[in-house]
Amino acid sequence: MPIKLTNISKSFNGNSSNKINVLKKIDLEIQDNDMVAIMGRSGAGKSTLLNIIGCLDSPDEGEYLLDGQDISKLSNSNLSNLRNSKFGFIMQDFALIEDETVRHNILLPTYFSRTKINTSCEDLAKKLGIYKLLDTKASLLSGGEKQRTAIARAIINDSKYIIADEPTGALDSVNAEMIMNIISDLHKTGKTIIIVTHDIIIAEKCQRVLTISDGHLD
Ligand SMILES: Nc1ncnc2c1ncn2[C@@H]1O[C@H](COP(=O)(O)OP(=O)(O)O)[C@@H](O)[C@H]1O
Numbered sequence: 001m002p003i004k005l006t007n008i009s010k011s012f013n014g015n016s017s018n019k020i021n022v023l024k025k026i027d028l029e030i031q032d033n034d035m036v037a038i039m040g041r042s043g044a045g046k047s048t049l050l051n052i053i054g055c056l057d058s059p060d061e062g063e064y065l066l067d068g069q070d071i072s073k074l075s076n077s078n079l080s081n082l083r084n085s086k087f088g089f090i091m092q093d094f095a096l097i098e099d100e101t102v103r104h105n106i107l108l109p110t111y112f113s114r115t116k117i118n119t120s121c122e123d124l125a126k127k128l129g130i131y132k133l134l135d136t137k138a139s140l141l142s143g144g145e146k147q148r149t150a151i152a153r154a155i156i157n158d159s160k161y162i163i164a165d166e167p168t169g170a171l172d173s174v175n176a177e178m179i180m181n182i183i184s185d186l187h188k189t190g191k192t193i194i195i196v197t198h199d200i201i202i203a204e205k206c207q208r209v210l211t212i213s214d215g216h217l218d
């Protein structure tokens with residue numbers, strides 16, 4: 001099983017030092033080329049779960065096997081190498097470096113990557129309709145252009161898994177649909193997609209829809 005979470009729990013200390021149990025003994029299996037939507041109300045723990053899957057955060061309890069490897073056994077540097085080679089991240093707020101060009105933003109993950117990059121930045125930009133913007137500063141882009149830049153950055157390393165946290169949350173419906181079509185196309189090329197969304201129309205484009213509620217995933 002490519003992604004296998006068993007009995008994963010995570011809590012945070014709230015204000016008056018009371019513990020919030022965000023994830024309670026969650027089990028989740030994700031196959032290669034799966035396309036999974038994770039839904040749930042605001043604060044339900046969707047981002048927390050996504051961050052654990054993407055090795056940005058670690059669980060308090062439970063086991064996470066990623067392509068057969070026990071994540072908890074890895075050193076920090078091995079974990080960041082693994083994260084960088086396996087995952088592309090797409091965030092709601094795009095998370096671009098606003099002062100840098102589109103080209104620089106797209107190429108960012110390659111500066112940390114040990115693997116050889118086959119997809120050129122230009123080819124990707126052409127496919128995503130942002131080729132003419134390569135030398136434009138990110139701060140000057142529209143929301144849809146920013147998200148397409150973020151998608152190019154998420155796939156430049158040709159990573160196996162694409163993790164998207166409300167990728168259309170900051171976009172109007174036309175741009176949201178364009179971004180979803182791009183993500184669906186990535187799925188067709190064989191990527192495994194895990195996408196957090198509030199939007200039922202987006203969730204319905206996925207193969208599976210899971211909902212987090214009261215710390216449980218169903
Ligand atoms: N780093 C953190 N420190 C303290 N509390 C956190 C932290 N991250 C998330 N939380 C809390 O955990 C709960 C779930 O957050 P989150 O996973 O971001 O929810 P969602 O993405 O579903 O809106 C919220 O109550 C949030 O305030």
Ligand SMILES: [Mg+2]
Pocket residue numbers: 046047048165
């Ligand atoms: Mg969230």
